[in-house]
Each structure stands twice: as C-alpha cells, then as structure tokens.
Amino acid sequence: DTAVSQTPKYLVTQMGNDKSIKCEQNLGHDTMYWYKQDSKKFLKIMFSYNNKELIINETVPNRFSPKSPDKAHLNLHINSLELGDSAVYFCASSQPLSREQYFGPGTRLTVT
Amino acid sequence: QKEVEQNSGPLSVPEGAIASLNCTYSDRDSQSFFWYRQYSGKSPELIMFIYSNGDKEDGRFTAQLNKASQYVSLLIRDSQPSDSATYLCALSASGYSTLTFGKGTMLLVSP
Numbered sequence: 018d019t020a021v022s023q024t025p026k027y028l029v030t031q032m033g034n035d036k037s038i039k040c041e042q043n044l045g046h047d048t049m050y051w052y053k054q055d056s057k058k059f060l061k062i063m064f065s066y067n068n069k070e071l072i073i074n075e076t077v078p079n080r081f082s083p084k085s086p087d088k089a090h091l092n093l094h095i096n097s098l099e100l101g102d103s104a105v106y107f108c109a110s111s112q113p114l115s116r117e118q119y120f121g122p123g124t125r126l127t128v129t
Numbered sequence: 130q131k132e133v134e135q136n137s138g139p140l141s142v143p144e145g146a147i148a149s150l151n152c153t154y155s156d157r158d159s160q161s162f163f164w165y166r167q168y169s170g171k172s173p174e175l176i177m178f179i180y181s182n183g184d185k186e187d188g189r190f191t192a193q194l195n196k197a198s199q200y201v202s203l204l205i206r207d208s209q210p211s212d213s214a215t216y217l218c219a220l221s222a223s224g225y226s227t228l229t230f231g232k233g234t235m236l237l238v239s240p
Contacts, residue, residue, distance in 0.1 A: 050227060060173065060217065062227040073227050107172055116161045116221040118228060120172040 020044050021121035023108050029127045030098055037094045038124045040108030048072075049091040050118065051083060052107040060107070066091055067113055098128045131156040133231035135218050141237045148205040150234050152218030155199070162194055162201045163228065165217040173217055177203060208238045 021042045030036055042049065050073075051063040065073035069085040080096045091108060108121040132155040142148045150164075161180050165173035179185045179192040179201065191204040201220075205212055215233040 057232070058167075058215065059232050060230040062229075065227050075227075116163065116228060117175055117178055118163075119175065123172050 023121040042110040046110035050109040054105045131229040135231035138235040150203040158222045159220040163219040164203045
C-alpha cells in the first residue's frame, strides 16, 4: 500500500549510457514532480506534471525527458549520462491546489 | 529568485528540551510554508504546513509564521533522540508553483 513508489532504488551506470527511473503514486493525486538532491543534500525541483501535462521545467538539460503515460505515473529518462548527474532523484505527488507534497523513497543514481 | 535560508547546524539539544529551527525567505509572494523531516538515506517526510501568520500546533510540533519578517520556524517540544534528522524548510507561491527548499538544518538530540 505504498503511496509513492519508485524503481529502481539504486542505479549504477557508466557515463554516456541512457537510463530510466519509474514513479507511481496511488494517492489519486493529479500533480507529480521530479526533484534532484545533490551530494550537499540540496533538494531542487526539476519537473512538474499536472494530469499528464508538463507545467514546470526548471531549466533542466534536454538530456532529461520526463514522460507521464497517465496521472498516476511519471517516468524520467536520462540520455548520455554525465558524472554530474549522480544524485538522489525523488518523485513526489500532490493535489493540484495543495502544495502538500508526498515523496517517494528516492533513486540513488551513481554515474562512473 | 526565491531563496530559503536555514542554518545548516548541527543543532544539538538534550533529550526533553525544546528544539527551535528557523528559516528566512526572500520572496514576499510566498504563501505556503512547509517543514519536512529527512532521516539520513530516506525521503523527505511532511510534518507541518502553515499558510497564515501566527502559530500552528500539532502534537509536539509548532510552526510559527511571520510574513512581515519573512520568517518561519519550527519548535519541537520534549525532543527525542528519534527526532534527530535534517529538517527542511520549503515554500511556494500561489497556483501550480513548486516547492523551493532550504538546505536544511541537522538536529541532533542526545539522550
């Protein structure tokens, strides 16, 4: 009965590879987000989707492409991975008129 | 550009004491304020939110908001070792805007 789930939990890959992270929420929320938390623990918004439509893109490189097949899922595909992409990526969700966001467990991406 | 400032700590308090965590922000259009708790290696967990000036209490937690001073705080009464974590202050403006987080304050509660 996990509210917001992400897979995989850990991802280790080499520079130049392409990888995807999946997120699903069963809270019935319309809005989903991707955040990046760097090594200094700073949590920063990357994307926001409302009912499958992109509403926020916070100056993220084009190598990052989110996709929302339905309002319960928001996936993140990353092309040509770089060392600087190493971080923990969190998915979150909320109701559209509420800023109370609930986070998934995170995916720790390590690029070598 | 929104900025959220927090003292990185660590803030050390003995068990049973009141822990006071502070946050200042730069954007006067900010309307909603949140405190998240993050244990090491875990995801942020929402513990309090406050939208109006004044105090809001929930169990051992009290959030305080002063929009004129652009200041929000979190008080934790009767601190427990299990409260040891990083506390993230976050805010948003109206509409679909996303959360802007501070860098967090590490709290250490010693038995």
